[in-house]
Amino acid sequence: MIPADDPRSIAAAVACLADGGIVALPTETVYGLGADATNGEAVARIFEAKGRPRFNPLIAHVSDLDMARRLAVFDPLALRLADRFWPGPLTLVLPALDGSPVHVLASAGLPTIALRMPRGVMGSIAAALGAPIAAPSANRSGRVSPTTASHVEASLGSAVDLVLDGGPASVGLESTIIKPLDGRLHLLRAGGLDPAEIEAATGLAVIRTPPGPAVEAPGQLVSHYAPSGSVRLEARHVDPGEALVTFAGRRIEGDEAAAEIHDLSPAGNLREAAARLFAVLAELDRPDIARIAVVAIPREGLGEAINDRLTRAAAPRGL
Structure with missing residues (x-):
């Protein structure tokens, strides 16, 4: 475990990710277990470390909108949301761009990709890496999400190559996931951004529909976030x-x-x-x-x- 606010820590994390490693990184929501989203073997290590089902897609974290637009198709509504709420606890599920470098394992083979621009060190590391960072929560799949570096170590131990300690997560819940489609806003996961704020910013209702049998976004499994009791x-x-x-x-x-x-x-x-x-x-x-x-x-x-x-x-x- 090393401090996240030390430039040497950022350099170490970038080097580890570039070499195919997996790194636990603080964000404002929860701690994420990150890998280079364009490296299939590295992404596979995330699933192995977490014991995560392969059909459960990952969020690709970007450093800026330019990086995001190299990965997905942004319509005017998606651009409005990104302009208003990024960086922050909002994930957008968008059509993947043809030729997107994000590995198919990270998107679980779906025609869409989940994108977020986080606050803090993860964005800086993605910028230095020059690639998006695939990162679910840094815990065993289905268990309690980590809001401190010590939670990560208790859950994953030596399965992680490096843990950056940025203190307690300020939001403490995973991101809100929205799928903008045909001018409508579909809530795929409630999270750290209140849907009322999205409605106020866009003038559009956030539509809550029961999930279908297929998983479209992280956090849609029925049993999740569970302690042992x-x-x-x-x-x-x-x-x-x-x-x-x-x-x-x-x-x-x-x-x-x-x-x-x-x-x-x-x-x-x-x-x-x-x-x-x-x-x-x-x-x-x-x-x-x-x-x-x-x-x-x-x-x-x-x-x-x-x-x-x-x-x-x-x-x-x-x-």
């Missing part, structure tokens, strides 16, 4: 031995007997709750915590993304 949602009581995740100081029946209690935001702030969610789930991802009860979380704003992650964490495993 079972998760029970909208809890109104705590069973003996359960850990409790609460919000806004809420007390529920039996909480005095909880194994431990974590409040996502004592002040009832959904942005704080989003930033803390994966850190709390990581803290509870222990052999001695077999069951986790979670109180109802408001669904407006970033609460939509928080509830999406909790629903997937609570889903039957192996789906």
Whole structure:
């Protein structure tokens, strides 16, 4: 683990990626497990390290819009979104350009490609590498996403060639994924950018449609983001031995007997709750915590993304 703000660290990461290595990199959303998106063998190492299904596509992270436009077709609506929200926690799913250098494994063979311009060091590294960085969250597939470098090391250990430590992720949830198509905005994954902000910026409604049988974007698997213990949602009581995740100081029946209690935001702030969610789930991802009860979380704003992650964490495993 080396500090992300040291120029020598950036040089080391670029050299590692150029040599086909995989590097854990901080972003404002969560830590990503990065590889040169144009190198098929390097991308394959991501899937191997995570135990990730090959049909689950990866996001290609770019340094600037010029790099992005060498990879995908941008219509006027996509350009508006990129101009307003990049760099930031927004991923766009766009038609792949003919001859795009991104390896087919990163896009899972789809005719589209998921693109994001992150804040911080990953963009600088992509610029120095001269190539997009394919990077899912830096954790074992289906488990809790990492918001600190120590989470990465605990989950992946020696499977990663290099870990850059940029401190806790400020957003704490993966990016919001939007597919602009025929002048409409389709939400493929709720995330760290509130869809209401997108609607305000574009004057268009963000359309929420149930996902089809095929995976179009990361984060659409039914069971995902899960700690080792079972998760029970909208809890109104705590069973003996359960850990409790609460919000806004809420007390529920039996909480005095909880194994431990974590409040996502004592002040009832959904942005704080989003930033803390994966850190709390990581803290509870222990052999001695077999069951986790979670109180109802408001669904407006970033609460939509928080509830999406909790629903997937609570889903039957192996789906």
